[in-house]
Amino acid sequence: MSPRDAEATKKRILEAAVAEFAQHGFSGARIDRVASAANANKSLIYTYYGSKDQLFDAVLEAAIGDLHESVPFTPDDLPAFGARLFDFLVAHPVEIRIDAWRRLERPTNTTLEQQMFAEKIAALDAIGSTAADGTSSADLLVMVLAVSWAWATVPEALGALASAEIDLRRKQVVRSIEVLCEADFTASLNEHA
Amino acid sequence: MSPRDAEATKKRILEAAVAEFAQHGFSGARIDRVASAANANKSLIYTYYGSKDQLFDAVLEAAIGDLHESVPFTPDDLPAFGARLFDFLVAHPVEIRIDAWRRLERPTNTTLEQQMFAEKIAALDAIGSTAADGTSSADLLVMVLAVSWAWATVPEALGALASAEIDLRRKQVVRSIEVLCEADFTASLNEHA
DNA sequence: AGGATCAAACTAACTAGTTGGTTAAACTTG
DNA sequence: CAAGTTTAACCAACTAGTTAGTTTGATCCT
Structure with missing residues (x-):
């Protein structure tokens, strides 16, 4: 722990906020808990991050950025992409919860994500042949x-x-994912009405 | 609206609570909002449901029961089951949010669900032949x-x-789901290490 | 019938504790 | 000293839960 280092304190606060918001979400999170977990005074949170809302946004942006950066997208090999994403989620359970909270409490915080x-x-469309016809590449990605x-x-x-076993x-x-990519979506075998 | 009808009031409160918890989750929900939305006095919520926690549990149980009852399981036709589940979710977006909140805020409320x-x-195991080897029927269900x-x-x-388009x-x-059921999981084509 | 009685349904106001946010003073370092 | 950093104390607004009292409709008694 290094006092008198604003940058380090800012980082400690963000890390504590990530843990707090991951566990309790926005409404359930308590600024005082973040402060004490970060070994920082409550008011520092406001000088560095402005408000609880802005702190939450900072947490979300960090988490989303981390996820998308850590899992490179390979449109020509979606099974490998899925494997990387799976591995990332196994290694970062906190991000799973952060993302779930975001969908519920910040459904329109989409500038970066969109x-x-x-x-x-676009990368999928450029390749084109990945999926069969009948569905767009966005649908396949879903x-x-x-x-x-x-x-x-x-x-649970x-x-x-x-x-x-992992x-x-x-x-x-x-x-x-392999079989989904190979599948033909043009015709449905049965209708299941 | 029928005043002086305890059963009806209890129902109004539960319905208002479903809407409130679906939108705000447990921590974000406000008992006063539930009361005013239900056109009932706040203290009635406590006489009928005990506490905010118990009211939340009542909401969760109602939602989970509704979902599992409304979507019959057909182990011999999983695509049809998936279609029914899909239709139910489209028709009941509130249940989607309730379920998401439950996973985050009541991860161990599993007595009924388990x-x-x-x-x-068990129904899947009884049939046995549904999925190929290499994965258990629970894995297939996931x-x-x-x-x-x-x-x-x-x-979003x-x-x-x-x-x-729906x-x-x-x-x-x-x-x-069709292709997943037909697929062979014994061997993976590539390793994607 | 019609007034007295009673329990259940309901209400308004209140309490005790919490929470996001502020401020003025104090400390640290160059 | 002076600018940047940190802190403890504080506040106004809010919130789950309580309580003391009122209204209503049914039942009973004459």
Whole structure:
């Protein structure tokens, strides 16, 4: 711990805020808890970050940026992308919760994220042949993300009953994306009306 | 509206609570807002439901029960199950949020839910041949749910860029589950290390 | 019938504790 | 000293939960 170092204090506050918001969300988070966890005074949070809202936004931006930067997108190899995303989520459970809170409490905080997704979709469109016709590349990306996130968003009640081994889960994710990419979406076999 | 009817008042309170908790979660919900939305006095909430916590639990139980009852499970036709689940989520966006809040704020409220999942897994195991080897039926269920929920959990930033038509999304979900059920999980084509 | 009685349903006002945010003073270092 | 950094004390607004009292409708008694 280094007192009298504004930059270090700012960083400590942000890290404590990430943990606090990940656990309790925006409404449940307490500024005093952030301050004491960061070994910083409460008022420093306001001098450095302005308000609880802005601190939350800073946390969200850091988390989203971290996720998109740490998991490079390979439009020509979506199973590998899914594997990287899966690995990242396993290694960073905090980001899973942050993202869930964001969807609920900041559904329209999308400036940065929309750009990230637009890039990925553009990359997919540039290749073109990845998915069969009948669905846009954005639709394919939705499914790939859903499968990659599957084990991160599964209710604990179900996760407790399933395979606990990471390797098995990972292989299942990769294989699922493989078959989704190879599948033909032009015609549905049955209608399931 | 019928005053002096305890049962009706209790119901109004629960309905208002569902809306309030769906929008704000547990920490963000305000008992006073529930009271005024239900056209009931605040203290009635405490006489009928005990506490904010118990009211939240009542809301969760109602929502979970509603979901599992409204979407019958057909272990021999998972694509149809996925279609029903998809339709239910489209028709009941409130339940989507309630479920998301539950995962974050009541991760261990699993008594009822664990039983629901156990039944589904047992039904899948009884059939046995549904999925290929290499994954348990619980693992398969995780993927089926992830795909069915895909459009409900997709970040708004991505959903805005994808196909907006429900029919298209539905067909994609059904087809995805089809190929997942037909797929062979014994061997992974590439390792994606 | 019609007034007295009673329990359940309901209400307004209040309490005790919490929370985001502020401020003025104090400390540290160049 | 002077600018930047840190702190403790403080405040106004809010919030879950309580309480003392009122209204209502049904039941009973004559």
